Amino acid sequence: MEQIRKVSSGTDVPDQDNEKVIEWEDFEHDLARLVSLSSALNEAKEKKRSLRQKLEDHIQVNSESLSRLNELEEMRQKLESKKVKMENISMRSRIAKENASKKKEQLGVEVESLLVAGTALSVSRRRLQESSRLLFEEKGYIQLRKLQKMLRMRQQCMTSQVSMLYPVKISVGPAQEQELESYPAGSLAGNSAGLKQANQGSLTILGLHLTMLSFKKMSFFTDKKEIQKSATALGYVAHAVSLIASYLHVPLRYPVRLGGSHSYIIDNAPSMDVTSSDSSSSAMSTANTKHMEFPLFLDGQDTTRAAYAVFLLNKDLEQLLNSIGAKSLGPSHVLANLRELSRIIQSSTFIDSMI
Structure with a gap:
């Protein structure tokens, strides 16, 4: 007891009123309480450090999830635009298909008319060849001259x-x-x-x-x-x-x-622009x-x-x-x-x- 007092008195403390005298009987209890408080403080610091680590990990996960959500939103918008483009392409292809079918029908009609015209052309060509043959003959040319002379007369x-x-x-x-x-x-x-x-x-x-x-x-x-x-x-x-x-x-x-x-x-x-004052001679x-x-x-x-x-x-x-x-x-x-x-x-x- 005296030693504790000596130690306490040997310590230079400027304020004598704040000194606390601990009895030897209470020293072990206070020491145990200090040890428990120190261990509790260490545990609290450890929990704080673990919580900080978890919080940082959670924040990182949230930031990654937000970036992925943004990427997913961009991909969804791109998908929507591609979907609209595909619908437009599909509509254009359908219209082109209808136009192609119409043109095919028109082409069929034109081919038929072309075949008819080709047949008529071949007939006309045969007639023309026959007329040319008759014309280049002596009698044909003479007949033509006679007809022209009769027309002029x-x-x-x-x-x-x-x-x-x-x-x-x-x-x-x-x-x-x-x-x-x-x-x-x-x-x-x-x-x-x-x-x-x-x-x-x-x-x-x-x-x-x-x-x-x-x-x-x-x-x-x-x-x-x-x-x-x-x-x-x-x-x-x-x-x-x-x-x-x-x-x-x-x-x-x-x-x-x-x-x-x-x-x-x-x-x-x-x-x-000729104008006239008389209605009978107007345009x-x-x-x-x-x-x-x-x-x-x-x-x-x-x-x-x-x-x-x-x-x-x-x-x-x-x-x-x-x-x-x-x-x-x-x-x-x-x-x-x-x-x-x-x-x-x-x-x-x-x-x-x-x-």
Whole structure:
């Protein structure tokens, strides 16, 4: 007891009030309690360390599970997108299959039509070969020449009847307004006498003069009778042109709608915008076809449409002349071109120029 006190007194403790004196009888009990507390503290530290290790392991497992869940979610999204793509591909393949079946049916129909066309083509080829064989033979070629000559003679006969129906003649004497100003050398009669005679007078059709000045300039003092005569003459020319074109089997570029002295010429593709103040001479268009009709007569003060109609009529004459290998005499020579057309068709060179 005294030794414990000595030890306690030998220890340098600054605060004497905090000193605790332990009796020897209680020392063993306190020592045992301290040992148990120390062992409990060590156990607690060990448990703390084990719990920390377990907690770290659990946190690591949770983080790995979260990362795997994220990966699974990404894989699920990719799977959904691939599923949508597969559905689209399946739908496209189904549509392509249906289209292929339809095209197969169409191809079958086309093959059948092709077989029919091939059969018809083979028949036509045999006929063509037979016709070629007959043509290259002497009798076949002679027969063709005879048929062509008969056709040309028939065309000459019909054209001569048109010339008798609408004769184009030269009226000898002074003429104030001539439609024919000058001819190329040898273009009409082929000699100087015919050219001199043509220059001395003006051309008439069925005794009527075609006055071109009234179609270019209209005034208050213009003679109405001359205008009516010119319209009648143009009606004669239009009728003659349509007849000769039908005989030569030439489709006119500008068709004619006959109406006597009130005839019209049709332009299926007009390149100019021609307006008129009079409703009777306005453009007549239908709902099915796009064309314009121009009057071959003067009915009012507007002369532009009538002059353009005469120009188109002369273009038809030029087309007929070109079809038989001749050239036009000019854009304003309507009667001269008609006379030249009739002369060439009725000449012997028309038959000699057979193909």
